[in-house]
Amino acid sequence: MVDGSGPPTLLVAPEPDPDALRDELAETAEVSSVETAEYGATALEMLEDGPVGAVLSAADLADMGGVDLLQQARCERPTVPFVLFSRDGDERLVSEALSVGVTEYVPVESNPDADILADRLTDALARVRPDLTGEEESAGRFEQLVEFSTDMLTIHRRDGTVRYVNPIIEDIMGYAPSEFVGHNPIDRIHPEDRDDVLEFFADPKDWLGEQREVTYRMQTAAGAWRTLESIGHNRLKDPALAGVVVNSRDVTERQQYQRELERQNERLEKFASVVSHDLRNPLQVIRARVEAARADSQSEHHAHIEDAVDRMETLIDDVLTLAREGQVIGDLGETALDDCAHAAWAHVDAPEATFACRTDCAIEADADRLVELLQNLYSNAVRHAGPDVTVRLGLLDEDGFYVEDDGPGIPRDERDLVFEYGYTTGDGTGMGLAIVREIAQAHGWDVTLADDADGARFEFTGVTVCPDSAGE
Numbered sequence: 400m401v402d403g404s405g406p407p408t409l410l411v412a413p414e415p416d417p418d419a420l421r422d423e424l425a426e427t428a429e430v431s432s433v434e435t436a437e438y439g440a441t442a443l444e445m446l447e448d449g450p451v452g453a454v455l456s457a458a459d460l461a462d463m464g465g466v467d468l469l470q471q472a473r474c475e476r477p478t479v480p481f482v483l484f485s486r487d488g489d490e491r492l493v494s495e496a497l498s499v500g501v502t503e504y505v506p507v508e509s510n511p512d513a514d515i516l517a518d519r520l521t522d523a524l525a526r527v528r529p530d531l532t533g534e535e536e537s538a539g540r541f542e543q544l545v546e547f548s549t550d551m552l553t554i555h556r557r558d559g560t561v562r563y564v565n566p567i568i569e570d571i572m573g574y575a576p577s578e579f580v581g582h583n584p585i586d587r588i589h590p591e592d593r594d595d596v597l598e599f600f601a602d603p604k605d606w607l608g609e610q611r612e613v614t615y616r617m618q619t620a621a622g623a624w625r626t627l628e629s630i631g632h633n634r635l636k637d638p639a640l641a642g643v644v645v646n647s648r649d650v651t652e653r654q655q656y657q658r659e660l661e662r663q664n665e666r667l668e669k670f671a672s673v674v675s676h677d678l679r680n681p682l683q684v685i686r687a688r689v690e691a692a693r694a695d696s697q698s699e700h701h702a703h704i705e706d707a708v709d710r711m712e713t714l715i716d717d718v719l720t721l722a723r724e725g726q727v728i729g730d731l732g733e734t735a736l737d738d739c740a741h742a743a744w745a746h747v748d749a750p751e752a753t754f755a756c757r758t759d760c761a762i763e764a765d766a767d768r769l770v771e772l773l774q775n776l777y778s779n780a781v782r783h784a785g786p787d788v789t790v791r792l793g794l795l796d797e798d799g800f801y802v803e804d805d806g807p808g809i810p811r812d813e814r815d816l817v818f819e820y821g822y823t824t825g826d827g828t829g830m831g832l833a834i835v836r837e838i839a840q841a842h843g844w845d846v847t848l849a850d851d852a853d854g855a856r857f858e859f860t861g862v863t864v865c866p867d868s869a870g871e
Contacts, residue, residue, distance in 0.1 A: 628648050
């Protein structure tokens with residue numbers, strides 16, 4: 400955006416419409432302002448009269464050639480960035496321009512394209528690397544800062560071609576930086592991912608100063624495919640960078656691990672479902688046989704058999720819950736904590752126990768899993784504190800809630816073990832509190848056992864309390 404805070408860029412062009420080209424450059428290039436001159440002599444006078452940030456000149460002027468202007472400008476301003484554009488692809492013209500110190504040469508077709516000229520102008524400014532506020536910056540400072548980065552860093556022009564890439568690309572992808580600079584790497588992107596990458600770079604004028612992310616596969620120099628996770632920062636209007644800065648990280652191993660973990664979880668869940676189905680059938684037969692046996696005779700063994708069947712069914716339910724690794728919770732939403740608390744209590748067979756809920760707030764949670772978490776805590780309290788236990792649920796001061804009972808509590812030497820799989824001090828399965836921890840962690844909560852409580856008190860922190868919900 401033109402702000403007039405620094406020296407102007409001088410556009411020297413006789414045709415077809417230098418004022419229109421000036422206006423387009425002012426909107427597109429990262430320069431403070433743009434002034435025009437139709438003749439080379441006028442441009443030289445402007446170079447003599449005051450500071451000029453850069454010169455953008457056509458090769459054919461009314462009174463002299465662009466190379467002649469460049470040669471005379473170098474006598475007056477030897478370090479000013481000078482971009483020469485021409486419809487003539489004559490190699491001698493290019494050679495002459497390079498020999499007298501042109502910064503950038505741009506071949507154009509018919510009318511000059513402002514976007515292309517703006518890109519090459521920013522390249523020229525970046526190469527000489529002046530600070531447009533007047534403070535000079537040492538050449539190559541940016542490259543020195545990112546040279547040893549562990550991420551692959553590229554700076555792209557608005558058309559996607561690479562202006563700079565740090566040397567780490569050779570370690571990650573096997574390419575020398577020179578193989579990328581000046582090229583658009585889209586041909587090295589996996590065909591299935593190209594549309595995503597093209598959308599990532601689309602319409603850079605529409606997301607100036609913003610950030611985008613994309614994950615895709617790129618082919619290495621050896622022909623293998625690596626998965627890259629890229630974050631792009633649109634810094635086209637930043638004079639120090641003048642491009643889309645892309646930080647790319649190789650996440651191939653991480654994605655392979657995640658896919659393998661998902662496959663293992665699927666196999667585990669299928670295995671647990673099959674096993675639970677196969678176990679429930681004989682348990683139903685046992686229960687039916689016990690009921691038939693009760694009708695024929697009375698025996699103290701019948702109650703013990705039914706208790707064992709109940710324990711097996713509870714164990715099966717717990718195994719299925721733990722087998723849902725990666726699917727412990729579903730979508731999170733605004734959930735009434737008191738509704739879930741009472742719903743969980745309704746599943747607990749403890750007619751002599753007392754339950755008190757001291758909150759009517761809403762939290763961000765999966766309601767079904769929250770009910771399951773609370774039900775396990777209640778059942779644990781009844782099992783260890785007795786059938787007439789009092790259980791209370793309330794809010795902590797800041798970001799959480801607690802569940803406590805008035806039972807004997809948990810011995811200090813066992814507090815570090817209560818959330819471990821298989822740990823139990825009674826006739827439980829040893830999975831109830833392990834499930835509580837799994838569900839809490841899946842929500843992003845921390846669960847701890849309070850040290851100073853008279854009974855057992857479980858505290859959950861890191862909980863998001865929904866706005867406008869009431870407290871205790």
